[in-house]
Amino acid sequence: MFEIEQKINSTDQKNAAKLFGYVKKAAELTHAVIMAAQKSEKAVSAIQSQDKSTKWMVLQEYLKEYGHFINETTPITGVHVYPVDKEFYDTVGIREIDQQLQIVIGIVYLKDAVHSVAKESFNECLKKLLKQSGILTEAQLNLL
Numbered sequence: 001m002f003e004i005e006q007k008i009n010s011t012d013q014k015n016a017a018k019l020f021g022y023v024k025k026a027a028e029l030t031h032a033v034i035m036a037a038q039k040s041e042k043a044v045s046a047i048q049s050q051d052k053s054t055k056w057m058v059l060q061e062y063l064k065e066y067g068h069f070i071n072e073t074t075p076i077t078g079v080h081v082y083p084v085d086k087e088f089y090d091t092v093g094i095r096e097i098d099q100q101l102q103i104v105i106g107i108v109y110l111k112d113a114v115h116s117v118a119k120e121s122f123n124e125c126l127k128k129l130l131k132q133s134g135i136l137t138e139a140q141l142n143l144l
Contacts, residue, residue, distance in 0.1 A: 016103050020102070020103060020109065020110065033109075036109040036112040036113070039112070040104075043058060043059075043062060043105050046059070047102070052094050052097065056097060059097055059104065062104040062108075066104065066111065067081040073107075077110075
């Protein structure tokens with residue numbers, strides 16, 4: 001029925017939630033917010049649900065997709081994903097699952113923001129190199 005599943009361990013979930021609030025705010029100021037909002041819709045819906053099982057299943061989906069990224073950013077966020085067993089699920093409350101879903105939403109925004117920044121930096125670097133090379137005209141560069 002239940003296999004080993006995952007949960008978020010954060011030394012201070014309130015600080016992590018604040019951090020991701022800032023990440024979300026920064027993403028809102030950029031175009032990254034559209035994609036992140038779409039990717040986090042399921043988590044938002046799960047938080048609004050009153051069903052523990054639904055919340056848990058949605059959390060597991062996100063942790064499966066974002067777990068590696070979460071663990072790579074642990075030194076920055078203080079958030080780490082690790083396996084848990086059925087006994088943990090039996091004792092965890094809806095409120096804690098909601099907190100973890102909120103953190104996952106922040107992670108979605110963080111990952112999209114990091115990807116967006118990397119893509120923008122790459123594009124700017126490429127434009128600079130192409131301009132220096134003289135291969136493309138200014139008009140062509142403006143199309144990139």
